[in-house]
Amino acid sequence: MKTFAYSRAESPEAAVAAGGRFIAGGTNLLDLMKLQIETPESLVDISRLDLAKIEEREDGGLTIGALVPNSDLAADPRVIAGYPVLSRALLAGASGQLRNKASTGGNLLQRTRCYYFYDKATACNKREPGTGCSAIGGVNRILAILGTSEHCIATHPSDMAVAMRALDATIVTLKSDGDRRRIAIGEFYRLPGDTPQIENVLEAGELITHVELPTPPKGEQLYRKVRDRASYAFALVSVAGIVSVEDGKIASAALAFGGLGPMPWRDPAVEAALIGQAPSDAAFAAAADALLKDAKGYGTNDFKIPLTRRTLIASLRELTGVSA
Amino acid sequence: MQFTINGETHDVEPDIRASLLDVLREHVGLTGTKKGCDHGQCGACTVLVNGRRINSCLTLAVMHQDDDILTIEGLGSADNLHPMQAAFVKHDGYQCGYCTPGQICSAVGMLDEVKKGWPSHVSDKLDSVSLSNDEISERMSGNLCRCSAYPNIVDAISEVSGLTPAQKEAADA
Ligand SMILES: Cc1cc2nc3c(=O)[nH]c(=O)nc-3n(C[C@H](O)[C@H](O)[C@H](O)COP(=O)(O)OP(=O)(O)OC[C@H]3O[C@@H](n4cnc5c(N)ncnc54)[C@H](O)[C@@H]3O)c2cc1C
Ligand code: SF4
Ligand code: FES
Ligand code: FES
Numbered sequence: 001m002k003t004f005a006y007s008r009a010e011s012p013e014a015a016v017a018a019g020g021r022f023i024a025g026g027t028n029l030l031d032l033m034k035l036q037i038e039t040p041e042s043l044v045d046i047s048r049l050d051l052a053k054i055e056e057r058e059d060g061g062l063t064i065g066a067l068v069p070n071s072d073l074a075a076d077p078r079v080i081a082g083y084p085v086l087s088r089a090l091l092a093g094a095s096g097q098l099r100n101k102a103s104t105g106g107n108l109l110q111r112t113r114c115y116y117f118y119d120k121a122t123a124c125n126k127r128e129p130g131t132g133c134s135a136i137g138g139v140n141r142i143l144a145i146l147g148t149s150e151h152c153i154a155t156h157p158s159d160m161a162v163a164m165r166a167l168d169a170t171i172v173t174l175k176s177d178g179d180r181r182r183i184a185i186g187e188f189y190r191l192p193g194d195t196p197q198i199e200n201v202l203e204a205g206e207l208i209t210h211v212e213l214p215t216p217p218k219g220e221q222l223y224r225k226v227r228d229r230a231s232y233a234f235a236l237v238s239v240a241g242i243v244s245v246e247d248g249k250i251a252s253a254a255l256a257f258g259g260l261g262p263m264p265w266r267d268p269a270v271e272a273a274l275i276g277q278a279p280s281d282a283a284f285a286a287a288a289d290a291l292l293k294d295a296k297g298y299g300t301n302d303f304k305i306p307l308t309r310r311t312l313i314a315s316l317r318e319l320t321g322v323s324a
Numbered sequence: 325m326q327f328t329i330n331g332e333t334h335d336v337e338p339d340i341r342a343s344l345l346d347v348l349r350e351h352v353g354l355t356g357t358k359k360g361c362d363h364g365q366c367g368a369c370t371v372l373v374n375g376r377r378i379n380s381c382l383t384l385a386v387m388h389q390d391d392d393i394l395t396i397e398g399l400g401s402a403d404n405l406h407p408m409q410a411a412f413v414k415h416d417g418y419q420c421g422y423c424t425p426g427q428i429c430s431a432v433g434m435l436d437e438v439k440k441g442w443p444s445h446v447s448d449k450l451d452s453v454s455l456s457n458d459e460i461s462e463r464m465s466g467n468l469c470r471c472s473a474y475p476n477i478v479d480a481i482s483e484v485s486g487l488t489p490a491q492k493e494a495a496d497a
Contacts (some may be wrong), residue, residue: 005342006340006384008387023384026387027383030382031364031382043384045386045387047387074442074443075440075443079449084450087450088450091444091445091447094467095367095466096377096430096433096434096437096463096464097367097370097377097378097379097430097433097466098364098379100433101378101382231445231465232466250441271329323385
């Protein structure tokens with residue numbers, strides 16, 4: 001690990017003024033610093049900031065402090081009652097020990113698990129812009145089929161962010177000039193294009209202070225995660241789904257996907273294919289067609305295309321009570 | 325830097341880069357906590373910080389100067405075993421023993437999480453938790469054992485959790 005200057009921030013304002021790299025739970029940043037994939041010159045410890053509360057808002061939504069640990073968020077009675085998809089997504093991620101440290105803000109910003117990103121002996125545009133992408137033409141079993149570019153096919157590995165995408169969360173920040181921003185999660189992440197090292201719209205030194213959830217949505221909620229072992233593994237494919245059925249027709253649908261793209265993936269065409277339809281395998285297949293219209297396999301991840309189709313159909317059956 | 329470990333205060337001067345694990349082992353001489361992967365993947369380094377289980381390899385020591393740190397040495401001693409240690413002995417919950425301190429600290433933290441009503445990935449209902457062998461396996465999945473002593477580890481934890489064999493079967497059914 002490269003050495004660094006360390007300071008502990010006493011307030012969010014002091015944290016952004018310090019002008020260093022924030023460290024919260026450290027479970028992603030330290031992992032990458034040990035491998036010298038991340039080499040910050042100064043670390044600003046934000047772990048003691050007063051941002052670890054979950055609060056109800058007057059409009060019926062929930063405001064989650066950026067330092068709320070993943071385990072506390074998953075177990076919060078208000079989250080369990082109104083946003084079970086979020087509890088389920090969190091509980092499907094990492095391990096008990098890691099969830100105790102992992103923070104809400106850090107989880108959103110965790111970096112890809114692409115093997116080559118982690119292997120400094122190989123070319124990787126995300127790690128070292130301009131060197132090339134070893135995953136294209138290499139081993140890409142865990143990598144993306146949607147939203148890729150010729151420069152990077154990495155996936156965003158978070159489970160939590162997928163549920164937050166389906167829930168239309170808003171990310172609240174404090175910028176180094178003291179301004180606050182509210183960013184819809186749908187506008188927060190960036191496609192790789194030819195700058196895969198830039199993963200979101202945060203500016204240098206911008207601190208996530210909170211995540212806001214709107215009022216609990218109508219309908220059934222589910223998080224289904226498909227992975228190589230039953231626990232403690234990242235998603236190959238995951239679905240966060242929220243669907244309501246009224247008078248025998250799908251009245252509303254929010255579907256977000258993990259393991260498929262460089263960001264928690266959501267496509268309005270998938271939801272449009274469902275709304276107004278009677279729940280049926282035909283309608284579900286049409287939704288899968290819409291989702292996978294532009295999907296592209298890169299060899300060892302080709303299997304994700306049929307896997308995604310089946311996972312989506314199984315999820316929609318469960319959400320609407322249609323049996324196979 | 326000053327640390328409170330197993331109720332005692334320690335003054336040490338580690339490198340700013342030192343993980344909590346390295347401070348425990350290299351600076352304080354508490355070598356019960358083990359280093360397996362050093363990347364948060366195996367759980368051998370699990371300790372309790374302010375009562376919560378965490379991976380001591382993936383956290384900077386400097387970030388824990390005001391915390392209450394409990395390691396396997398603080399949990400019990402050879403002639404005064406913690407109930408979880410005694411249960412691991414009774415059920416043969418180990419072979420080489422390398423993962424054991426982490427398993428035991430993790431299990432103690434885990435039972436506390438169950439007491440608080442925290443659900444897990446395998447809980448049918450998120451708002452009413454009952455322990456079973458499946459629950460124990462899921463909740464302990466952050467602790468790997470290369471000797472694969474898993475069945476006996478689950479038995480040991482199950483005993484301490486107060487599950488009777490009949491309750492376990494009912495919960496697993
Ligand atoms: C073995 C292992 C298995 C895992 N499995 C899963 C899994 O299955 N699913 C899953 O979703 N995740 C998984 N994770 C990842 C884990 O969820 C993340 O490491 C964790 O959520 C990161 O949170 P943190 O607080 O520790 O972030 P840190 O490591 O502290 O920070 C991560 C990044 O976010 C920045 N940052 C942190 N907080 C803020 C803030 N408030 N404002 C601005 N920037 C900030 C930091 O500067 C850094 O760049 C796994 C991790 C490990 C080690
Ligand atoms: S997919 Fe992205 S992260 Fe992986 S090697 Fe290519 S550029 Fe790097
Ligand atoms: S040594 Fe910490 S998890 Fe493996
Ligand atoms: S007893 Fe040998 S690793 Fe678990």
